[in-house]
Amino acid sequence: MKLTRALPLATLAAAVAAACQAQAQTEITVATVNNNDMVIMQSLTEEFETQHPDIELDWVVLEENVLRQRLTTDVATGGGQFDVMTIGTYEVPIWAERGWLTPLDDLPADYAVDDLLQSVRDGLSHGDTLHALPFYGESSMMYYRQDLFDEAGIEIPEQPSWEEVRDWAGQLHDPDNEVAGICLRGKPGWGENMAFVSTLVNTFGGRWFDEAWNPELDSPAWQETIGFYVELLGNYGPPGASSNGFNENLALFSRGNCAMWVDATSAAGKLYDPDESDVADRLGFAPAPVAETPKGSHWLWSWALAIPASSEKQEAAETFITWATSREYVELVGETEGWTSVPPGTRESTYANENYQQAAPFADFVLEAIRDADPTDSTLEPNPYVGVQFVGIPEFQSIGTQVGQTIASALTGDVSVEQALQTAQRATERTMQRAGYLD
Amino acid sequence: MSTAKTKTLAATDGQASVAQPSRTTWLTSARTRRLGLTALGWTIACLIFFPIFWMVLTGFKTESAAIADPSLIFSPTLESYIAVQARADYFKFALNSVVVALGSTLAALALAIPSAYSMAFLPTRRTKGTLLWMLSTKMLPPVGVLVPIYLLFRDVGLLDTRTGLTIVYTLMNLPIVVWMLYTFFKDLPKDILEAGRMDGASTLQEVCFLLLPLTLPGIASTGLLSVILSWNEAFWSLNLTSSKAAPLTAYIASFSSPEGLFWAKLSAASTMAIAPILVFGWLTQKQMVRGLTFGAVK
Numbered sequence: 001m002k003l004t005r006a007l008p009l010a011t012l013a014a015a016v017a018a019a020c021q022a023q024a025q026t027e028i029t030v031a032t033v034n035n036n037d038m039v040i041m042q043s044l045t046e047e048f049e050t051q052h053p054d055i056e057l058d059w060v061v062l063e064e065n066v067l068r069q070r071l072t073t074d075v076a077t078g079g080g081q082f083d084v085m086t087i088g089t090y091e092v093p094i095w096a097e098r099g100w101l102t103p104l105d106d107l108p109a110d111y112a113v114d115d116l117l118q119s120v121r122d123g124l125s126h127g128d129t130l131h132a133l134p135f136y137g138e139s140s141m142m143y144y145r146q147d148l149f150d151e152a153g154i155e156i157p158e159q160p161s162w163e164e165v166r167d168w169a170g171q172l173h174d175p176d177n178e179v180a181g182i183c184l185r186g187k188p189g190w191g192e193n194m195a196f197v198s199t200l201v202n203t204f205g206g207r208w209f210d211e212a213w214n215p216e217l218d219s220p221a222w223q224e225t226i227g228f229y230v231e232l233l234g235n236y237g238p239p240g241a242s243s244n245g246f247n248e249n250l251a252l253f254s255r256g257n258c259a260m261w262v263d264a265t266s267a268a269g270k271l272y273d274p275d276e277s278d279v280a281d282r283l284g285f286a287p288a289p290v291a292e293t294p295k296g297s298h299w300l301w302s303w304a305l306a307i308p309a310s311s312e313k314q315e316a317a318e319t320f321i322t323w324a325t326s327r328e329y330v331e332l333v334g335e336t337e338g339w340t341s342v343p344p345g346t347r348e349s350t351y352a353n354e355n356y357q358q359a360a361p362f363a364d365f366v367l368e369a370i371r372d373a374d375p376t377d378s379t380l381e382p383n384p385y386v387g388v389q390f391v392g393i394p395e396f397q398s399i400g401t402q403v404g405q406t407i408a409s410a411l412t413g414d415v416s417v418e419q420a421l422q423t424a425q426r427a428t429e430r431t432m433q434r435a436g437y438l439d
Numbered sequence: 440m441s442t443a444k445t446k447t448l449a450a451t452d453g454q455a456s457v458a459q460p461s462r463t464t465w466l467t468s469a470r471t472r473r474l475g476l477t478a479l480g481w482t483i484a485c486l487i488f489f490p491i492f493w494m495v496l497t498g499f500k501t502e503s504a505a506i507a508d509p510s511l512i513f514s515p516t517l518e519s520y521i522a523v524q525a526r527a528d529y530f531k532f533a534l535n536s537v538v539v540a541l542g543s544t545l546a547a548l549a550l551a552i553p554s555a556y557s558m559a560f561l562p563t564r565r566t567k568g569t570l571l572w573m574l575s576t577k578m579l580p581p582v583g584v585l586v587p588i589y590l591l592f593r594d595v596g597l598l599d600t601r602t603g604l605t606i607v608y609t610l611m612n613l614p615i616v617v618w619m620l621y622t623f624f625k626d627l628p629k630d631i632l633e634a635g636r637m638d639g640a641s642t643l644q645e646v647c648f649l650l651l652p653l654t655l656p657g658i659a660s661t662g663l664l665s666v667i668l669s670w671n672e673a674f675w676s677l678n679l680t681s682s683k684a685a686p687l688t689a690y691i692a693s694f695s696s697p698e699g700l701f702w703a704k705l706s707a708a709s710t711m712a713i714a715p716i717l718v719f720g721w722l723t724q725k726q727m728v729r730g731l732t733f734g735a736v737k
Contacts, residue, residue, distance in 0.1 A: 034696040061693035251506045
């Protein structure tokens, strides 16, 4: 009698215990952007949860600018809303210096830190300690239409120069057939037109600031660069170039409306995919063109996964970020989504992989461009900042966006290049004075 | 005599012949004016509706067709809707939107009805000032108080909760709700309430059995406006929620991308996000118009 009563009770207790155990799962909130590589990561949630049944992933996907503002508010106030944050090489050193990110100095041995590309690793470190793990990395390079170049009998040298690019753009510009000689970023924003313009300024021998943080936007190098950019894009660019960013140019180039395009290496996979691009079989690529100096002629950017110091689930968060940036993850994506879809620019092993090399003939260019980009030495004359296409100080977001707007107005012809640069110089001086860099 | 009569008749005929075309002209000009106004009304309506129409259309295009030169001729596809639903659970976000929009509207009405009653029927020297002060809070850019509210919510554990968002939306809409109700209550003849009071009604009975039934169209349209404002609000929802309490505005924001084409998916997500409130507005437009024009013609 007692046993018959005890049995259901024991069963109930066991069920409750099992339920409690099931609920003891750690739920981590991952904030990320809506890029294709991140969408793939999100789609592999089940894979991760099967491997780590004690961790559950909760996704917050936001537009890049919204995400940046949202994460900054949370990390600066210690809100603790997110356990994993997707941030870039611009934010990592600044946030790490303020103690907002958890240092990743105790990574598991099988993670193979040494396999990470050195330049990307440096970009995500503060005081020699990694503060975020690279999810994918990119540099910039030149894409061109092989068929148009062949027709015109133009051979591209191993390292093209901007002078040559201008001549080719003039030869290939054919507005009647809706083909622009060259497509470049014109949409204002520190991460849009200024990412490209900064590399152009670097290779023309200019810099954002001298060693005492005095802005140099009205210097002869900037005048020459912006004059060249406005003339090139104005004469041989597509209509409405001042509103074209990465996405717009990607669409234009993949529809066959551009003879050349200089932009992120991460576009290569999309342009090479016949489902997404009409020019997949007529695609050529070359290193980013240079002018006075090869220094800083191509950028370095990495989207990385970091753990905010305010997260209460550090251990589970680290398990996730080491999984999503591991060699095994790269292989998993290669096998499930195809090798052109693997997150590029993070690991030496990705580029040593035969499957990847076969699927992505642009792999060596990308690897070389990323290896070669040095954020600590990006200009002809010395500068006080870290970053190729940005200046690694918190004030740069507003400076870059403001300067981007004045350069876009020079591109549309609303103001002259000289006026635009004078306005940009004055605005930058004011911001730097307010921030205490200048007296 | 007969000559004079003839003259008078001729004069009358002459007047009649002049008056006839003038009435026709007047009628024609009235018709033209009416036609002109109708055309103007339709033009404005089409201009307002065009972005919504284009968004709905874009949702049925492929990503490459969405960014290509604008065209009305294309083969419609549901691929964006399928992709959008595969990436995020629409119903989770929609439920949050419904709960927060209705919750904040009910809370705002519950606070605003007594407040508007006292201001409309028992005004003091400071009533006008108070009303203006309440409205002035709407002039503050929300980002100015983001950090204090974020810190407050962090400390009391209201971040990423429906309760937290409901509180913010209630406070956000309260000034408008009070103002609208105040205007509607003000239009009600005081004698009706006084008659109730003479019959021995308490204040609560006065409000519940006289004021509310008589101003119901106004209250309904105020409530509808509050629901629409809460539904469409994006700043606070994006900043104070992350995953659990995120409403449809956060859902839309997740489909914009810095790298890769997204217009068709974003349009599909936006169409799904506005669909419930559009249907709701459609069904209740009679009440809305009645409420908003309530007391306009006496």
